[in-house]
Amino acid sequence: MREEHVIEAEGLTKMFGTFTAVDHITFDVKKGEIFGFLGANGAGKTTAMRMLCGLSKPTAGRATVAGCDIVREPERVKRNIGYMSQKFSLYEDLQVWENIRLFGGIYGVAEREMAQKTDDMLRRLGIYGEKNTPVKRLPLGWKQKLAFSVAIFHEPKVVFLDEPTGGVDPRARRQFWEMIYEAADRGITVFVTTHYMDEAEYCDRVSIMVDGRIDALDSPGGLKRQFGVGSMDEVFYKLAREAKRGE
Amino acid sequence: MRQRVKVQGGESAGRTGGKGVFAAFVKKEFRHVVRDKRTMLIVLAMPVVQIILFGFALSSEIRNVNVAVLAPHYDEQVRRIVERMDASEYFTVTGMLTSDKDVDMAFRDGSADMILAFGGGFDEVYTVEGTEIQLIADATNTNTATTMVMYATNIISNSLTDGQQEMKAGIVPDIRMLYNPQMKSSYGFVPGVMGLIIILICAMMTSVSIVREKEQGTMELLLVSPMRPIMIIISKMVPYLVLSFIDFLMIVLLSVTVLDVPMAGSFGALCVLALLYIIVALSLGLLISTKVESQMAAMLGSGMVLMVPSMFFSGMIFPVESMPLFFQWLSKILPPSWFITGVKKLMIEGLPAMYVAKETLILTVMAVVLIAASLKNFKYRLE
Incomplete structure (x- = not known):
């Protein structure tokens, strides 16, 4: 069971005072799956993701990530996940290799493997020559690929991506998604939030949050059939129109 | 809760947040500081500039x-x-x-x-x-x-x-200026400069550097990692502790060699007092960083709430004794007031360490209260 479902959430709820940011959401994510987590701004995506990462305690409900309870064992959750946020995820004033080593160290990658793994990764990304370059001098597309590679450097069970491709051109986004597929093929479960509906099409399954609830959850093809439309865009707008919360 | 846990999926084992990671983290913080030219300029040049300014240019002594x-x-x-x-x-x-x-x-x-x-x-x-x-x-x-x-x-x-060996008429008082017979103003400002620079480096720079991580979004990245929040905070403080202590030593050295300020009391006791004050200033910086969201706010917060009152009401420039009661009370809650009094006692008056027991005690209480308050606040922020 546990091997099958890397994330299980049951009635997960977060209230801020009287405001229900996340309203009893229930879903699960299979191992090696690419799970799209969609919703308009303010729908509760980020709050839900923060709870799954052990950054925020749920008001009600329960969830396990990589077999660890997010309330009772947030520290174990943290060890088994990778995280990359929409905001930039590396230290700009540190060199490429210094960033890799820092995060490798934080996530417990053994010292003796570090150098080899770093070199392998940089060669794979084709930026070995930039090893000693401060991150701030890299183009945005490279930075995001590097950030993703750093997020999965320690081979986590799940990697959480919070709008990872914001601001990059379609070609770089395409390359980024190829990296996501590779990671999923290696068995790393990918939990990704996005604004781009074409990216939603790349996911194995997609959930759409409206006003703190999950209003739809299926494969992109299944959702399109269910709503009788031809694209994820239309699915999204049909659902979003019912939203009561403003932007 | 904090037992050893294997990192599943990876070949490596062991919990993180141990010594190696802490060292790596402190190294990272040092890199941030050392690579920021403005910070380094402030840290290295400021004590020298201030000592020279106060020692030779801005003097309340009269001459000619x-x-x-x-x-x-x-x-x-x-x-x-x-x-x-x-x-x-x-x-x-x-x-x-x-x-x-x-x-x-x-x-x-x-x-x-x-x-x-x-x-x-x-x-x-x-x-x-x-x-x-x-x-x-x-x-x-x-x-x-x-x-x-x-x-x-x-x-x-x-x-x-x-x-007039045999004075008959009138009383002429024999005036002795104890501890500072030449009435050098440097005796008064050296402790003040120390108090100010330490506040500046520890409180202002620490709060700015913590808030910078919040602003960049990298703080989130650290919080989501297995690093314990307390470790993140301590490692952020270490470079500023080291730098401000170096500055403190620089000021002592410059004042004794260039300005002929005495080091009359115990140097060891002075170092302990300075360290204690540095810890107070660091926790003030941490507290500010938990209250504000932007680097600008951190700068203004530490500048207006800390620096300006410290300058005016700690006895650094104006005598507190002649202020209205309200400001005398304000002076009593400002950490620099106590530090400056302590430094004067140890450095200038050369009193034994036991005479600064009161200052030490008050600074210790301040440190404990501030650390408790900021940690409570910091935890709250994680929620």
């Missing part, structure tokens, strides 16, 4: 005050006093006036800052063998006026007692 002498009868007594006055580094005798009509003129044309008048029916200050002396000072700057009158009085009374 122009003195005109009004003496209807230039006798032996008068001559001796005038010569003494002129010989001192504080005064230069610029002219002799013959009538009190010239007094006003001398002040107006700026040829005199103070006039030393003998005889001639003025109010009596001293009367020795019928000599009457009056000091008339330009009091547009009250501090300077007070100081020069005091210096002059001192010189006059010395020369009077020297010439």
